[in-house]
Amino acid sequence: MIRVVLPAHLKTLAHVTGEVRLEVAGPEPATQRRVLDAIEARYPMLLGTIRDRHSGKRRAFVRFYACEEDLSHTAPDAPLPERVVTGEEPLIILGAMAGG
Amino acid sequence: MSGVRVLVGTRKGAFILTSDGRRDAWTVDGPHFGGWEIFHLTGSPADPDRLYASQSGGWFGQLIQRSDDGGRSWSTVGNDFGYAGEVGEHLWYDGTPRPWEFKRIWHLEPSRHDPDVVYAGAEDAALFVSHDGGQQWTELTALRTHSTGPLWQPGAGGLCLHTIILDPVHSDRIYVAISAAGAFRSDDAGASWSPINKGLRSGEIPDQDAEVGHCVHHIAQHPSRPDTLFMQKHWDVMRSDDAGESWREISGDLPSDFGFPIAVDANDPETVYVVPIKSDSEHYPPEGKLRVYRSRTGGDEWEALTHGLPQSHCYVNVLRDAMAVDTLDPCGIYFGTTGGQVYHSADGGDTWAPIVRDLPAVLSVEAQVLP
Numbered sequence: 513m514i515r516v517v518l519p520a521h522l523k524t525l526a527h528v529t530g531e532v533r534l535e536v537a538g539p540e541p542a543t544q545r546r547v548l549d550a551i552e553a554r555y556p557m558l559l560g561t562i563r564d565r566h567s568g569k570r571r572a573f574v575r576f577y578a579c580e581e582d583l584s585h586t587a588p589d590a591p592l593p594e595r596v597v598t599g600e601e602p603l604i605i606l607g608a609m610a611g612g
Numbered sequence: 613m614s615g616v617r618v619l620v621g622t623r624k625g626a627f628i629l630t631s632d633g634r635r636d637a638w639t640v641d642g643p644h645f646g647g648w649e650i651f652h653l654t655g656s657p658a659d660p661d662r663l664y665a666s667q668s669g670g671w672f673g674q675l676i677q678r679s680d681d682g683g684r685s686w687s688t689v690g691n692d693f694g695y696a697g698e699v700g701e702h703l704w705y706d707g708t709p710r711p712w713e714f715k716r717i718w719h720l721e722p723s724r725h726d727p728d729v730v731y732a733g734a735e736d737a738a739l740f741v742s743h744d745g746g747q748q749w750t751e752l753t754a755l756r757t758h759s760t761g762p763l764w765q766p767g768a769g770g771l772c773l774h775t776i777i778l779d780p781v782h783s784d785r786i787y788v789a790i791s792a793a794g795a796f797r798s799d800d801a802g803a804s805w806s807p808i809n810k811g812l813r814s815g816e817i818p819d820q821d822a823e824v825g826h827c828v829h830h831i832a833q834h835p836s837r838p839d840t841l842f843m844q845k846h847w848d849v850m851r852s853d854d855a856g857e858s859w860r861e862i863s864g865d866l867p868s869d870f871g872f873p874i875a876v877d878a879n880d881p882e883t884v885y886v887v888p889i890k891s892d893s894e895h896y897p898p899e900g901k902l903r904v905y906r907s908r909t910g911g912d913e914w915e916a917l918t919h920g921l922p923q924s925h926c927y928v929n930v931l932r933d934a935m936a937v938d939t940l941d942p943c944g945i946y947f948g949t950t951g952g953q954v955y956h957s958a959d960g961g962d963t964w965a966p967i968v969r970d971l972p973a974v975l976s977v978e979a980q981v982l983p
Contacts, residue, residue, distance in 0.1 A: 521647060521672060525688060557688035561672035566694050573671040607671040 514547055514592075515602035519574075522562070522605070526555040531602055541591035544576060544583070547603060562605060577604040615982040616938050617682065618946050619663065620954055621650035624972035626665055627954075628683045633981075635944055635958040638967045644686065645677065652719050652933055652976045659727035660980045664746060666717040666732070674716050676732075676746050689746035693717070693734055696751045702736065703765040712736045712756065719933060719976075721776035733773030737764060737790040739802060752802035755788065760807060760824045767791030767827050767846070774932055775828070780835040787831060787841070787856065794826035795843070797856050808856030815847050830932040832874045834881035842884050842911070844874040844932075849886055851911050862911025867898045873935035877960060878943045882910040885937075885945055885961060887930040896927040904945070906961045920964035921955065928953070933976040940981060948974025 516532040523529060534550045536542045545568070552559050563570050568588070570576070576583040579593045579601050595601040618629040625643030644650075648667045656662040665677040665686070674693065677686045693714050701709035715735040723729035732740040732749065738756045740749040755773075764771060772791055779785035784801040787808075794809040812826040819825075827846035834840065843850040843859065847869050850859040863869060870891035877883035884907045890898045897903065902921045905914040928949035938944035942960045949955075952971035957964045 519671075521669070525672075525675070557675070560674065560691050564673075565692055571671065571673060 513599045514542060514550075514596060515599050516547065516551060517602045517604045517606075518551075519605060519607045521607065522558055525557050525561065528555075533599075542597045543589050543591060544586065544603075545588040547592070548588075573608040575606050575608050577606065578602070614940070616940070616944060617655070617660070617980040617982055618936070618954065618956070618967070619653040619655060619683075619976075619978040619980065620948055620971065620974060621653040621665070621933075621976035622948075622952070622972040622974050623649055626650040626653045626683075627968070627971055629954065629967050633940060635938075635940075635956065640968050641683070643972075644683065648675075649716075650975065651716060652978075654720050654722065654976075654978045655980045656722040656727035656730075657724045658722070660982055662722070662727040662745075664720045664722060664730055666720055668716040674714070676717065676720075678746050690742065690748050693732070693738075693740055693749055694751075695738060695756065696753045697757070700757065701762055702771060703763060705766060707765075709762070712738070714738075715770060718772045718774045719776055721778060724778055724780060731776050731778070731786075733776050733788065735770045735772035736766075737771045737773040737793060739773060739776070739786075739788060741802070752798075754798075754803055755796065755805050758796070758805050758807075760793070763824055764790065764793035765825065775831050777831060777833050777841075779833075779838050781838045785838075785855075787833075789828040789831050789843075791829065792827040792846070793824045795828050795831060795856055808852070809859075810857065811852075811859035811861075812843075812845065812850060813847060813861070814845070829872045830874050832876045832884070834876040834878075837881040840881060840910075842874050842876060844871050844886055846870060846891070849874065849884075849911065862907070864907070864912035864914055866905055866914050867903075867916075870895075871930075872932035873930055873947065875935050875937050875945065877945075878937050878939040879941050879960075880908070880943075883908050883943075883960070884911060885935065886914075887935065887947065889929060895929050900924055900926050902926040902928065902949075904947070904957075904961055904964070917957070917961040917964070919962065920957075931975055934974050936977045936979040938979040938981050944979060946977050946979050948977045950974065 614633045620627040625646040627642035651666040661682040663679040667675040704710040719733040721731040728745040775789035777787040796805045839855045841852045868888040904917040928951035935947040950973040
């Protein structure tokens with residue numbers, strides 16, 4: 513079970529409160545891409561809000577944090593930290609601080 | 613008695629203002645989508661409870677919202693605005709080629725007849741259509757791939773397709789306007805397009821007769837006289853009586869040559885409203901006086917409408933999609949400002965009053981008359 517914290521605007525869009533819990537099953541390692549695929553499958557209204565619908569690239573002002581590290585520039589297919597995979601720590605998706 | 617619903621898009625959400633047909637007591641509902649930019653909020657002429665909203669933001673991109681109950685509830689619909697085929701290049705501000713890149717939807721134009729059909733004008737300039745209530749979008753590629761496309765250059769607000777007029781008589785005729793490419797017309801439902809910019813004069817392009825490159829701000833049409841178009845552009849107010857084939861200036865005695873919105877009175881196709889703004893750099897009302905100007909002669913002769921509007925220390929702007937008329941008699945006129953006021957007149961512009969004063973900066977205003 514992977515825990516994901518969405519930014520407030522995306523929680524509102526997806527009609528969720530609190531953390532999202534997702535199963536990312538299978539023999540392949542859990543990665544950013546697989547977690548985002550699972551989020552978008554469950555909440556299709558979030559398509560295009562976290563990553564570009566066509567290129568798959570993270571939107572410029574969206575960041576990924578976990579285990580006190582900034583994973584925003586980690587390759588989408590790199591395995592997530594073990595503590596995220598086990599559900600011990602959440603993957604935090606947030607809107608970057610920008611503007612006033 | 614019939615009612616009026618005014619749909620307001622702002623920098624920080626959508627607001628819905630309602631009144632009965634007297635238009636003297638208003639209810640303000642909102643914000644919907646708080647914190648998001650609502651570039652445009654509009655309703656279907658065929659079903660006034662079918663609303664569409666263009667919701668966007670720098671963080672999370674473009675979304676389209678749809679309501680089937682007049683704005684009481686909303687559903688996210690499709691936001692796949694991919695440019696079809698090979699994506700070409702247009703000119704950037706510095707004159708270098710730059711690939712087309714989707715940024716946002718500026719304007720939504722529902723069909724006059726089918727609430728599930730809606731057109732969307734994009735930045736970078738492109739026209740999309742949905743036939744299923746906004747779930748799926750298809751680009752009408754002949755516009756973006758027009759032979760002049762590589763010469764299109766953005767205005768200060770971006771290379772935006774901001775005006776869409778679906779002709780009420782010729783079912784396959786569509787007008788669009790793009791800053792700063794100009795106006796275009798299709799007579800075959802978007803399969804092909806012609807620039808319609810003859811007679812426009814634009815001070816900052818070297819060739820005044822250029823086919824494209826004109827900074828059109830908005831175009832308005834009265835449904836009873838569809839071949840007559842009124843245009844507010846960067847430099848001058850213009851009129852065409854031949855479906856855009858030629859234009860003549862009707863600025864007359866207006867106090868500036870600049871402004872964004874333009875609207876035609878619902879009850880008289882020769883009565884036109886504009887809001888002069890001081891340019892090129894200030895973009896606020898001349899002399900700090902917020903004045904709507906009305907022409908009852910189809911242009912050239914204008915009168916300032918000031919009663920109820922601030923006549924000192926007013927430095928707001930009124931953006932291109934932020935003025936609308938209702939279809940009651942006398943005509944109701946509505947406009948929103950970048951200072952967050954929404955003003956209305958229920959007597960054809962003779963007197964004005966604020967419906968609400970302290971919204972976020974207003975991006976769009978539309979008016980619906982309800983049964």
